[in-house]
Amino acid sequence: MPQVSSETPVVHIVDDDESQRLGLDSLLRSVGLTARTYGTTHEFLKADRLDGPGCIVLDVRLPGISGLDFQEELASLGIRLPVVLMTGHGDIPMSVRAMKAGAVDFLSKPFREQDMIDAVTLALNRDRLRRARETQSVAVLDRHATLSPREREVMALVTAGKLNKQIAAELGLSEVTVKIHRGAAMRKMGARSLADLVRMADALKDQSR
Amino acid sequence: MPQVSSETPVVHIVDDDESQRLGLDSLLRSVGLTARTYGTTHEFLKADRLDGPGCIVLDVRLPGISGLDFQEELASLGIRLPVVLMTGHGDIPMSVRAMKAGAVDFLSKPFREQDMIDAVTLALNRDRLRRARETQSVAVLDRHATLSPREREVMALVTAGKLNKQIAAELGLSEVTVKIHRGAAMRKMGARSLADLVRMADALKDQSR
DNA sequence: GTTGCACCCATACTTAGGTGTGATGCGATA
DNA sequence: TATCGCATCACACCTAAGTATGGGTGCAAC
Numbered sequence: 001m002p003q004v005s006s007e008t009p010v011v012h013i014v015d016d017d018e019s020q021r022l023g024l025d026s027l028l029r030s031v032g033l034t035a036r037t038y039g040t041t042h043e044f045l046k047a048d049r050l051d052g053p054g055c056i057v058l059d060v061r062l063p064g065i066s067g068l069d070f071q072e073e074l075a076s077l078g079i080r081l082p083v084v085l086m087t088g089h090g091d092i093p094m095s096v097r098a099m100k101a102g103a104v105d106f107l108s109k110p111f112r113e114q115d116m117i118d119a120v121t122l123a124l125n126r127d128r129l130r131r132a133r134e135t136q137s138v139a140v141l142d143r144h145a146t147l148s149p150r151e152r153e154v155m156a157l158v159t160a161g162k163l164n165k166q167i168a169a170e171l172g173l174s175e176v177t178v179k180i181h182r183g184a185a186m187r188k189m190g191a192r193s194l195a196d197l198v199r200m201a202d203a204l205k206d207q208s209r
Numbered sequence: 210m211p212q213v214s215s216e217t218p219v220v221h222i223v224d225d226d227e228s229q230r231l232g233l234d235s236l237l238r239s240v241g242l243t244a245r246t247y248g249t250t251h252e253f254l255k256a257d258r259l260d261g262p263g264c265i266v267l268d269v270r271l272p273g274i275s276g277l278d279f280q281e282e283l284a285s286l287g288i289r290l291p292v293v294l295m296t297g298h299g300d301i302p303m304s305v306r307a308m309k310a311g312a313v314d315f316l317s318k319p320f321r322e323q324d325m326i327d328a329v330t331l332a333l334n335r336d337r338l339r340r341a342r343e344t345q346s347v348a349v350l351d352r353h354a355t356l357s358p359r360e361r362e363v364m365a366l367v368t369a370g371k372l373n374k375q376i377a378a379e380l381g382l383s384e385v386t387v388k389i390h391r392g393a394a395m396r397k398m399g400a401r402s403l404a405d406l407v408r409m410a411d412a413l414k415d416q417s418r
Numbered sequence: 419g420t421t422g423c424a425c426c427c428a429t430a431c432t433t434a435g436g437t438g439t440g441a442t443g444c445g446a447t448a
Numbered sequence: 449t450a451t452c453g454c455a456t457c458a459c460a461c462c463t464a465a466g467t468a469t470g471g472g473t474g475c476a477a478c
Contacts, residue, residue: 092304096315099308106305148454161402164435177456179436186436193370194435198407357424373465383427388466390425395466 009124010054011035012081014044014070016063020109024057027113028120039063041070050079053131055104055123057116060087060094068094071101080130082123086111137203143189144204151188154181158194159201218333219263220244221290223253223279225272229318233266236322237329248272250279259288262340264313264332266325269296269303277303280310289339291332295320346412352398353413360397363390367403368410 011028013035015021021037028035038044040063044056056074060067071083085098088109095106104126105119147155157167164182168175191197220237222244224230230246237244247253249272253265265283269276280292294307297318304315313335314328356364359380366376373391377384400406 090301092299092301092315092317095301095304096308099305100314105309106301108301150455159404161404163433165433173455174457175434176458180456183436194403195368195370195407198404199411202408202411359425372463374463382425384464385428386426388464389427392466 007053008034009127010049010052011120011124012044012047012050012054012056013037014039014041014056014062014067015059015086016040016061017059020059024116027116031117033120033124041065041073045077050081053124053127055082055084055120055127057084057086057120060085060090060098068097068101071098071103075101082126082130084116084119084123086116137207140189140200140203141207144200146188147185148181151181151185154178155185155189155197155201158182158185159198216262217243218336219258219261220329220333221253221256221259221263221265222246223248223250223265223271223276224268224295225249225270226268229268233325236325240326242329242333250274250282254286259290262333262336264291264293264329264336266293266295266329269294269299269307277306277310280307280312284310291335291339293325293328293332295325346416349398349409349412350416353409355397356394357390360390360394363387364394364398364406364410367391367394368407 011033013021013024013028015024015037016039018039021039025035025037036047038047042064044050058067058070062070065073067085067087071085074081074083082104083098083102084105084107085095085103086107086109087094090106090108098106104123105115107115107119144152153171154167157170162170164175164178167173168178171178185191186197189197189200191200220242222230222233222237224233224246225248227248230248234244234246245256247256251273253259267276267279271279274282276294276296280294283290283292291313292307292311293314293316294304294312295316295318296303299315299317307315313332314324316324316328353361362380363376366379371379373384373387376382377387380387394400395406398406398409400409
């Protein structure tokens, strides 16, 4: 039996039809993937490890809420797992809406098993990529949070390409003080060069967008 | 009559049905947009100003080639105008394929006029954004092309955060020489600070990807 | 063969960046 | 109240960066 560490990606299957759930579950297990099944979105949201690696396979027709609406709700909840949608009674506007909202794929039932496996594989890859980027920039964000307000201010101006002298004038400080804050920013951010710091500053901007 | 300068975005309509073409043309004109119509992809590809701002409204069923295939062909031809697809006999897999390939929207005929207008507006906005980014990084690319091989080499190491001393050692040069190349790179690239240069170097990397 | 360009370097000098010592004041918290 | 983090600055010192002067080579185009 494969070990399920917190690093093992989980495929979350949300479908109100139990036989569909079981079928999908065994399909994904047959290719070595780990799956969890849920009959409702509520049940899914109560589950843990939603912040771990994985993806979601979501039926469009669910009790109480449309899978499409739920897809948008996930975003506002900060759950950024890639979503694969499936439906038995879909139409083109539905699929277009789903894809616009960032779905990895939109499969009509009955689908070919290989199509589902491909979609899930793609979704997991996309998640892995996002996570890799995320861990990098979260580390930067954490370090940036340890800066004092002044240090942040100086860092912003330094990475904007200003000279210590100009920064001092702009903030009404002496040049020495700027150098001190600048040095502290470099140290706290773990930047080994100005180029490093510039890239971190840009990563912070991307983060906030 | 509105003036059509090279800055006016053009909506390229590709549809083999003439009445459809005319209808779309007048719809778009009614909201102040400039449109061109084509009965075949061939006719479209012979047109000029395909590198100007605009977007493409493409019927899926075309003589000789599927609109979906043509969408992919456009990419390989380097034509990066956003594409809005429409069809009278579409299905979900078609729409999903189109959206995966980057289509702005996929409309089933008959569509609501407002939906087409919205799609085209979105497409034009997307094009405007891409163009703005593009002109920036193309300018950087041009300037980078004026650097001598050594200057490029030094720029790469500088923007990697290395000290002149380290660069000199790595390239087997004296530190003065490195400074000269470095200064030349800054001048030719139009960088007013090291931070500037670092961002340009990163833009170059993005470009190549 | 001269002209132009890329490339290289030494010396000398100026400005910018970085650090350490030592000191002051402020506000929050233990 | 004492201590800690933050912010501030002066003085001194060192390294790094940038520029100018002046000179050298090799290569390719005209």
